[in-house]
Amino acid sequence: MTRRATIRTTHDDPELIANAIKPDNTDEMETTADDDTVVTRIERETTSGLHSTVDDYVVNVDVATDVARHAQHAEPTDTGTVSDNQDNTEQ
Secondary structure (H helix, E strand, O other), X not given: OOEEEEEEEEOOOHHHHHHHHHHHOXXXXXXXXXXXXXXXXXXXXXXXXXXXXXXXHHHHHHHHHHHHHXXXXXXXXXXXXXXXXXXXXXX
Protein backbone atom coordinates (compact mmCIF):
# COMPACT_ATOMS: atom_id res chain seq x y z
CA MET A 1 0.00 0.00 0.00
CA THR A 2 1.37 3.40 -0.99
CA ARG A 3 1.15 6.31 1.42
CA ARG A 4 0.56 9.77 -0.06
CA ALA A 5 0.73 13.37 1.08
CA THR A 6 -0.04 16.57 -0.79
CA ILE A 7 1.41 19.77 0.65
CA ARG A 8 0.23 23.20 -0.50
CA THR A 9 1.96 26.39 0.58
CA THR A 10 1.34 29.95 -0.58
CA HIS A 11 4.15 32.33 -1.55
CA ASP A 12 4.67 35.70 -3.20
CA ASP A 13 6.80 34.02 -5.87
CA PRO A 14 5.79 30.34 -5.98
CA GLU A 15 7.87 29.61 -9.10
CA LEU A 16 11.01 30.77 -7.29
CA ILE A 17 10.29 28.59 -4.27
CA ALA A 18 9.38 25.56 -6.40
CA ASN A 19 12.59 25.89 -8.40
CA ALA A 20 14.61 26.22 -5.19
CA ILE A 21 13.27 23.02 -3.64
CA LYS A 22 12.98 20.79 -6.72
CA PRO A 23 16.64 19.71 -6.66
CA ASP A 24 16.05 18.13 -3.25
CA ASN A 25 13.03 16.12 -4.43
CA THR A 26 13.33 12.36 -4.55
CA ASP A 27 11.86 10.20 -7.32
CA GLU A 28 8.71 9.85 -5.20
CA MET A 29 8.07 13.61 -5.18
CA GLU A 30 6.60 16.08 -7.66
CA THR A 31 6.57 19.84 -7.12
CA THR A 32 4.59 22.34 -9.20
CA ALA A 33 3.73 26.02 -8.91
CA ASP A 34 0.59 27.82 -9.96
CA ASP A 35 -0.96 31.17 -9.05
CA ASP A 36 0.40 31.79 -5.54
CA THR A 37 0.77 28.15 -4.49
CA VAL A 38 3.52 25.53 -4.46
CA VAL A 39 2.07 22.02 -4.54
CA THR A 40 4.18 18.97 -3.75
CA ARG A 41 2.90 15.43 -3.94
CA ILE A 42 4.82 12.75 -2.09
CA GLU A 43 4.38 8.97 -2.32
CA ARG A 44 6.22 6.49 -0.10
CA GLU A 45 5.79 2.82 0.66
CA THR A 46 5.90 3.20 4.44
CA THR A 47 4.29 5.60 6.89
CA SER A 48 7.65 6.30 8.53
CA GLY A 49 9.21 7.01 5.13
CA LEU A 50 6.39 9.41 4.29
CA HIS A 51 6.75 11.11 7.67
CA SER A 52 10.50 11.53 7.22
CA THR A 53 10.15 12.88 3.67
CA VAL A 54 7.44 15.36 4.71
CA ASP A 55 9.62 16.57 7.61
CA ASP A 56 12.59 17.12 5.28
CA TYR A 57 10.39 18.85 2.71
CA VAL A 58 8.93 21.28 5.25
CA VAL A 59 12.43 22.28 6.36
CA ASN A 60 13.47 22.81 2.71
CA VAL A 61 10.44 25.02 2.02
CA ASP A 62 11.12 27.03 5.18
CA VAL A 63 14.76 27.61 4.21
CA ALA A 64 13.87 28.51 0.60
CA THR A 65 11.24 30.97 1.81
CA ASP A 66 13.66 32.62 4.27
CA VAL A 67 16.39 32.93 1.63
CA ALA A 68 13.95 34.40 -0.90
CA ARG A 69 12.60 36.86 1.67
CA HIS A 70 16.11 38.03 2.66
CA ALA A 71 17.23 38.28 -0.96
CA GLN A 72 14.27 40.51 -1.82
CA HIS A 73 15.20 42.94 0.95
CA ALA A 74 18.95 42.91 0.42
CA GLU A 75 20.55 46.12 -0.77
CA PRO A 76 22.86 45.80 -3.77
CA THR A 77 26.49 46.50 -3.03
CA ASP A 78 28.68 48.56 -5.33
CA THR A 79 31.75 46.45 -5.93
CA GLY A 80 33.46 49.05 -8.08
CA THR A 81 34.65 48.36 -11.57
CA VAL A 82 34.40 44.85 -12.95
CA SER A 83 38.09 44.79 -13.73
CA ASP A 84 41.06 46.80 -12.62
CA ASN A 85 42.65 46.21 -16.03
CA GLN A 86 42.41 48.92 -18.65
CA ASP A 87 41.12 47.99 -22.09
CA ASN A 88 44.40 47.54 -23.95
CA THR A 89 43.63 47.33 -27.62
CA GLU A 90 47.23 48.05 -28.67
CA GLN A 91 49.27 45.01 -29.57
